Amino acid sequence: MSEAGEHSTTPVTLVDPIDISTLDPHFRNEIRSMPNGDDLYACFACTTCTAACPIACQWTYKPHQLIRMILLGMRNEVLSSKEIWECLTCFQCQERCPQGVRVTDIIFDCKNLAAEEGLVPENILGLGRQLLESGQLYQVTADWEREDLGLEPEVPGLDPEPMKAILHGTRTGRLVGGGD
């Protein structure tokens, strides 16, 4: 019977696995070629990083899962995750990793790859714009406070121009459209 034939080709199941052939097997090498990413391979998924992370409890993808996803090639999922941007950069994961995987550095690498694809949270992009336009994250607004303490109202030696010039030529310039 034709009905039985259909059943025999496709097992009826509720399990909907991730087809490994649809993932990006080069993602791991991409990360390994980035700054401090080379030791990625050493991860053996002990989950020390997640145990060390103060905010992993709030995350859908825990740190060890992010590393696992990189190794598997789940590029889109990693680069579009909110987790990489919420990373505190406190380096506890990296510090405790028994295999020397530079987990925090690798999350920085992921953010750089995400940025290259334009996947940057609005507020972070805003900080980038601020760096590009003013050359600083913080500017003196209350110079009378400095004067009250006997400091010069203008910060001695401060020059925001070189930062602006540098970032016009790098990814920040391309990202925030200030490269013109």
Next chain:
Amino acid sequence: MPTYNLYMGCSVPANYPNYEISMLKVAEALGIDLVYMEGVGCCGSPNLRAIDYFGWLLVNARTLAIAEKSGHDVVTPCNGCFGSLKDVHHFLLHNSEYRTRVNEELNSEGLEFTGRVRPRHFIEVLYTDIGIDAIREKVTRPLDGVGIAIHYGCHLLRPADVTEFDPAILDELVRVTGATVVEYPLWKQCCGATVLPVNEALAVRLARDKLKSIKEAGASFITVVCPACGNQLDLQQLGLKTSYGEVYDLPVLLYPQILALAMGMSEDEIGLEMNRVPAQPILEHLTG
């Protein structure tokens, strides 16, 4: 008199002139010559590092290359700047490919990064170059009986192979003032400042955890060596009063303020009234 390149970054001069002045006063009293670096700006950490690694390398390598012209080590009071400079210094020393690329860019300004000057945190200079004994000699008004909880800050301590900072340094620097170091379980934990731009509620909860841990341990003050950590732990106490109805009353002092007080300087000299959680009442009570 030891001379250093003083790298202020952007946050201390803009938001914490009390940190800046107390550091300068302490340095002067201890015979440390801090010379403001010319032509430098913000380090970009950690947001620039997140979106533009190469831009971040360039900006910080440039700062170090400028310092190389005078040959004096670069000293900063900010953990963010310290972390950026240390990381870039370490990375470029160990990665010749990037070092070459960076130097090609710096060449247009006649600069070159070779790594021969070291980035250093101000407190590490106090400890290593001046020494606990020399500092002790200057302590005229010891803070005997004051329990201080230390918040070291992530980028001071980690990654340890990069920052090369021993937390015991700050413990000793607090003890030399006569104060007691109050240990608390969450001493390594992040203050939450870095997550503010993307998840403010989470940042508040991190600060709250930290403050609770410190309060329960019985500290009277918190000391910090970073404007971002200071801002987070100090300012969030005001927010927590309204959002959670919790009052911590834990004054957050920048370390040089504590040392300056112990060295007999006045509260006005070190801008203590700028600290949001008032420190004066407790100080008066404890030191008579």
Next chain:
Amino acid sequence: MVGPVLIVGAGVAGMTAAVELADAGVHTVLVERLSTVGGNALRLYKAFPTDDCFFCFEGNRWRPGIRKCFYRSALTDQPNIDLRVNTTVVDISGTPGSFTVRLRTEPTYVDPKKCILCGLCTTRSEAFKLSSPQCQPQTVSVDPTLLDDEARRVASECPTHAIDLDATPSEDTLVVSDIVIATGYHEFKPQGVQEYGYGEHPNIITQLELAEMLDPTGPSGGVLLRPSDGAPVERVMMVQCVGSRSVDHFPFCSKICCVFALKHANIIAQEHNGIRVDVVYMDIRTYDRHERYYRMARRAGVGFIRGRVSRVVPRDDGRLDVVIYDSLLDQYLQYEVDLFVLSSALEPSEGTAALISQLGLQDRSGFVAPVEDGSVDGVMAGDHVFVCGTALGPAEVPESVTQARAVVSRILQGGV
């Protein structure tokens, strides 16, 4: 009075015990069920911990050279060793210190002292073959089920008259002072573990079967080909703990399968360009110094999936679709593989149970248990009865050698 000593099993442990006892002047009778010495190690290709071909392992200090030379010189030059291949123990009686042992020897048909390995018989008849280029004694073996007229013709043409196809089984009875059980292990054939489909599809194999495929002296010359159709293998998946750590099969950890699998994964990743290897595991247990194999495998790009297999579905193109639950991600993953390799449990070898019952020994999950009040070396199984190597339970080559030496030391001290 020590000796003669009966050693049952001529694998790593039995050979070591025999040679070292013989070198110490003790007459030993070394009994081996198969036609060659070497045991399972013969089929390992590269063996840990040195990654040499097993036969290139070092012998011992006073017989310098590699293990192959060690075996050969021991068997040809050491008169104290009485090697009996194709031989089994029928029964044991008597008392400790004076056991009476009855042995049965199946005919070998070829006299190793006369065989010159000229290749005449092996090229002309399937009944004759060299079981391995490394076999000891170095002689042709005969499969009696394949004997036909051509085989008989070939036998009569043997230039050294080494072949006697009319040989018959024989029995012998001897008295020995001590008995050493070195009966080794057998790799469990996991038909009973249904989710893996062993025995249902030719591309589902075990690690020892993979070792033979990887061996450059093996049937495919070391090239990985799908057993189903001979197509080149592009993707290999291994599954750990098949039958081990299961109350339904073997409750113990087979101990060496993790390193075994990692060793194979490394060989494939390093010597077989472009073949992808993934390992499905519950725990990777690399005891002792073997953690380096695990790290090496990760560096080589071997994939590790912590989880278990949901199902294996054969496809029309010769591949298998394997669905795995990844417990670290809490996701199901689907892989296409050419070769599905089961790291199957190690079980006691055939005949171990009979020896345990004949000698009234204790049993530990089917392996021989050391006596509880025995020495710290754990090699005493009873009065004048010793056990070493994988007859005690899963062990690696150096452990088997160490245990065999402990046995020799005890026997030389008077069997206590």
